[in-house]
Amino acid sequence: MGPLDGREMMLAVTREVPGAFERLVAVYESRIKAAVARSINDRASVDDLSQEVLLRLYRARARYEPTARFETFLYRIIFNLCVNHTQYQRRRRTLSLEQSGGGEDDSVSLPADPAALMPIEDVARDERARLVRDAITALPENQRRALQLSRFEGLGYDEISGVMDLSVQAVKSLLWRARENLRLSLAAQLGDFADE
């Protein structure tokens, strides 16, 4: 067993081993926050949702069965919480727009990069990264989540299928369509990137 094996850590939490949950929080805090931050546009809620993910893990300890990879179990909780949060935010925004009689979209966008005085190559890279993020954000929700789990969380197709409750074939199809949408929307950036 490796010292950072998620399944073993979760089993220790299940067995109420002293300090086990503390260790799990310390090891997974960064990864959970990153996954939550990639999943929602509302940056102010990242800490609260990440904490909720860890609390749900803790409360689910009695039900945890180490049959699947711990990451599948973890990302399923993250995925469900973030979907619920996004839907709640969307409903609230719709209600707010209805009450104010329309107006500008007040959705929280990705934060502006604070590094204003950076070398020109970094500026170009930063601008490209912003365009890529915008393209990812513009994807249909299922494609974006499948892409996130595949490219940023490092999950395999079968694990993504477990997290999203889809067949492996459906996951592949979602990823392919996400890839095609990104290829079209990032054609210019892709050319620049290949030229470097």
Next chain:
Amino acid sequence: MNEHDGVRLMSYADGSLSPAEREAVEAWISVDPEARRLLAEHRALWALLGEADFAATPATSEDFRRRTLQRATEPETAAWKPRAIALLAASVLVGVIMFAWLDASSRSTLRADDVVVVGNLDLLEHLSFVDEHAASLDESAFASVLHEFAPPSSRDMPEPGAFEEGR
């Protein structure tokens, strides 16, 4: 390129094919320049995404860990209890309102039997009066009472004593 071939190339690039499938794709791309171009494009796109990961190094904090551990040790019922109580109170309120509504609607609607009773209420009251005082009334007073309190439709009945005269 159709989706089927695209998915094969993508799966190859992601390293998720079986050895036999991998060999088949390698044989395909060795003879198809378009497949090679798409594979290169796919890898470039994935690399571009990697560069744009906007949450690669989120801040960790001791305060976050302390708060999380503190909340985890709170009684687990705390989170659902207020919601359960509110739900129970709402259910009771709905039940009371439903009961009141059903009760009111049943009282405001007369059944066919009730209509008959109400229609003959006067007569029933008079019969009750006659019953109570039967012992103290002589025959003519008895007939007079009946005539006095009979519904209008029965006022054409013969006068008291008519039966006797006809005998």
